[in-house]
Amino acid sequence: MMRLLRPGDQVRIVVVIPAFNVGMLIGRVLEEIPDQIANIIVVDDGSQDDTAAVVERMAASDTRIELIRQPHNGGVGSAMVAGFKRALEISADIVVKIDSDGQMPPALLPKLVHDLVLGNADYTKGNRFRDFRAIRKMPPLRRFGNVALSFLVKAATGYWHCFDPTNGYVAIRGDVLSRLPLHEIDSSYFFEISMLSHLYLHGAVVKEEPMPAYYAGEPSSLSIAAVLFQFPGRLLRAFVRRMFLKNFVYDFSVESLEILAGTTFFGAGVIFGGYKWYWYASHHLAAPTGTVAIAAVLIILGFQSLLSATALDLQAVPDEPINQGPLVKFTRVEQAKETSQ
DSSP states (O other): OOOSSOTTOOOOEEEEEEESSOTTTHHHHHHTSOTTOOEEEEEEESOSSSHHHHHHHHHTTOTTEEEEEESSOOOHHHHHHHHHHHHHHTTOSEEEEOOTTSOSOGGGHHHHHHHHHHTSOSEEEEETTSOHHHHHHSOHHHHHHHHHHHHHHHHHHSOTTOSOTTOOOEEEEHHHHTTSOGGGSOSSTTHHHHHHHHHHHTTOOEEEEEOOOOOSSOOOSSOHHHHHHTHHHHHHHHHHHHHHIIIIISOOOHHHHHHHHHHHHHHHHHHHHHHHHHHHHHTTOOOOHHHHHHHHHHHHHHHHHHHHHHHHHHTTOOOSOOSOSOSSOOOHHHHHHHHHO
């Protein structure tokens, strides 16, 4: 098994656990967290059960555990932002999010933080879709929803290589986290996607680590209604915001020209063709060939330009880390060995 750190390495890894009504599960999760973790921050997000009492009881025997209590249930994003802020206050080098339901085995922590320690990535996350056996373990409804949502999230965030974007098992470098506008991170179950959206605009490198899907019949806390009625609008806003800032504020490139030409031609073709169709149809006349051709050419040109812009966007996934480099010093032999693992 890949080791987390070498003996003597001074890297502060902080685990943040958002918790809501998980009094029967949180104890087992805390017990399984490796000894190498420097701090464990549990954010009780307004639980109505004994979650806080269980954490406080375990904190009495494990000084790494710290409890943050929120008076009201603000959502997983709100809890994580509170945990992020505290992790930055104690100078965390790496912050890892682990859910409190036991579906994210702490044993996978070494793999999750591996590229962060080496400085090869700024943000890492689990991917439950690399192993066919893991996919079969996932409930059919969750499997379908994740696959359908994956494409939309890729377009909205720009991380086209991420296949499990809603996976909440994530880790981030502290020096990267400090750059993010935490007050703008979504407080709801849109948290993971919101994080990716902000990371892309900063040029952060995101890598995925394969992990099995752990399901023991627990009901999903993410409702179908939230996905169907809340996510589409938020994804659209994230997509428009990303494209605007990327192509017309932070930079202006060939992709920007393709978007301008594509939206202009396509929009003009649809408006012109629609108007002419309505006018000729209302007068019971056949539209001239030239009129039809103009509308068709405009729509085709617009579609081709937007297709070219999409191809350029696919190639623009960040590939140069923005962090401050490796957290520990390696010899060339050690670097090669760690990278090959």
